[in-house]
Ligand SMILES: [Zn+2]
Protein backbone atom coordinates (compact mmCIF):
# COMPACT_ATOMS: atom_id res chain seq x y z
CA UNK A 1 0.00 0.00 0.00
CA UNK A 2 1.42 3.33 -1.11
CA UNK A 3 0.54 6.22 1.16
CA UNK A 4 1.62 9.75 1.89
CA UNK A 5 2.22 11.10 5.36
CA UNK A 6 0.15 14.23 5.97
CA UNK A 7 1.80 17.35 7.27
CA UNK A 8 0.53 19.55 10.07
CA UNK A 9 -1.45 17.02 12.04
CA UNK A 10 0.53 17.14 15.28
CA UNK A 11 -2.00 19.30 17.09
CA UNK A 12 -4.97 17.10 16.29
CA UNK A 13 -6.36 15.03 19.12
CA UNK A 14 -9.17 12.59 19.77
CA UNK A 15 -10.86 10.92 22.72
CA UNK A 16 -8.29 8.17 22.81
CA UNK A 17 -5.52 10.46 24.08
CA UNK A 18 -2.95 9.66 21.41
CA UNK A 19 -3.33 8.58 17.83
CA UNK A 20 -1.36 5.46 18.60
CA UNK A 21 -3.93 4.61 21.28
CA UNK A 22 -6.65 5.39 18.73
CA UNK A 23 -5.10 2.91 16.30
CA UNK A 24 -4.76 0.21 18.97
CA UNK A 25 -8.35 0.68 20.13
CA UNK A 26 -9.87 0.12 16.70
CA UNK A 27 -7.31 -2.33 15.32
CA UNK A 28 -7.85 -4.45 18.43
CA UNK A 29 -4.16 -5.23 18.78
CA UNK A 30 -1.14 -3.56 20.32
CA UNK A 31 1.03 -1.57 17.95
CA UNK A 32 4.38 -3.31 17.88
CA UNK A 33 6.38 -2.07 14.93
CA UNK A 34 6.43 0.83 12.52
CA UNK A 35 4.01 0.11 9.66
CA UNK A 36 6.49 1.12 6.98
CA UNK A 37 7.71 -1.77 4.84
CA UNK A 38 10.98 -3.25 6.13
CA UNK A 39 11.28 -0.79 9.01
CA UNK A 40 12.05 -2.70 12.19
CA UNK A 41 11.69 0.22 14.59
CA UNK A 42 9.10 0.22 17.33
CA UNK A 43 5.77 1.96 16.77
CA UNK A 44 6.04 5.27 18.60
CA UNK A 45 3.27 7.42 17.16
CA UNK A 46 0.07 7.12 15.15
CA UNK A 47 0.72 8.81 11.82
CA UNK A 48 -1.91 10.45 9.61
CA UNK A 49 -1.70 9.18 6.05
CA UNK A 50 -3.72 9.24 2.83
CA UNK A 51 -3.71 6.52 0.16
CA UNK A 52 -1.91 7.42 -3.03
CA UNK A 53 -3.19 6.82 -6.54
CA UNK A 54 -6.77 5.99 -5.67
CA UNK A 55 -10.10 7.71 -5.25
CA UNK A 56 -10.11 7.23 -1.49
CA UNK A 57 -9.14 10.61 -0.06
CA UNK A 58 -9.87 9.66 3.54
CA UNK A 59 -7.21 10.04 6.18
CA UNK A 60 -6.03 7.00 8.07
CA UNK A 61 -3.91 6.29 11.12
CA UNK A 62 -1.06 3.82 11.01
CA UNK A 63 1.61 3.15 13.63
CA UNK A 64 5.03 4.53 12.77
CA UNK A 65 8.39 5.25 14.29
CA UNK A 66 9.19 8.91 14.84
CA UNK A 67 11.69 8.95 12.02
CA UNK A 68 9.13 7.88 9.43
CA UNK A 69 6.43 10.10 10.91
CA UNK A 70 8.74 13.07 10.38
CA UNK A 71 8.95 12.35 6.65
CA UNK A 72 5.84 14.21 5.62
CA UNK A 73 4.67 14.75 2.06
CA UNK A 74 6.73 11.84 0.87
CA UNK A 75 5.45 8.59 -0.60
CA UNK A 76 5.78 5.68 1.81
CA UNK A 77 5.19 1.98 1.19
CA UNK A 78 3.38 0.30 4.05
CA UNK A 79 3.82 -3.29 5.04
CA UNK A 80 1.00 -5.30 3.44
CA UNK A 81 -0.49 -6.63 6.68
CA UNK A 82 -0.80 -3.27 8.40
CA UNK A 83 -4.32 -2.24 9.37
CA UNK A 84 -5.35 1.30 8.46
CA UNK A 85 -7.78 2.87 10.92
CA UNK A 86 -9.88 5.88 9.84
CA UNK A 87 -8.67 9.16 11.34
CA UNK A 88 -12.19 10.55 11.03
CA UNK A 89 -13.43 10.52 14.62
CA UNK A 90 -17.07 10.68 13.52
CA UNK A 91 -16.78 7.06 12.32
CA UNK A 92 -14.58 5.87 15.18
CA UNK A 93 -14.15 7.23 18.72
CA UNK A 94 -16.40 10.28 18.25
CA UNK A 95 -19.33 8.05 17.42
CA UNK A 96 -22.28 8.34 19.81
CA UNK A 97 -24.20 5.33 21.10
CA UNK A 98 -27.27 6.15 19.03
CA UNK A 99 -25.22 5.65 15.88
CA UNK A 100 -23.99 2.28 17.01
CA UNK A 101 -25.06 -0.41 14.54
CA UNK A 102 -25.20 -3.20 17.12
CA UNK A 103 -28.38 -2.60 19.13
CA UNK A 104 -31.37 -2.28 16.82
CA UNK A 105 -32.23 -5.21 14.62
CA UNK A 106 -32.48 -7.91 17.28
CA UNK A 107 -35.91 -7.23 18.80
CA UNK A 108 -38.22 -7.00 15.76
CA UNK A 109 -38.33 -10.66 14.81
CA UNK A 110 -41.15 -11.83 17.15
CA UNK A 111 -43.67 -12.92 14.52
ZN1 LIG B 1 -9.65 8.19 18.91
Ligand SMILES: [Zn+2]
Nearest residue numbers: 034039065068
Ligand atom coordinates in the same frame (compact mmCIF):
# COMPACT_ATOMS: atom_id res chain seq x y z
ZN1 LIG C 1 9.78 3.39 10.64
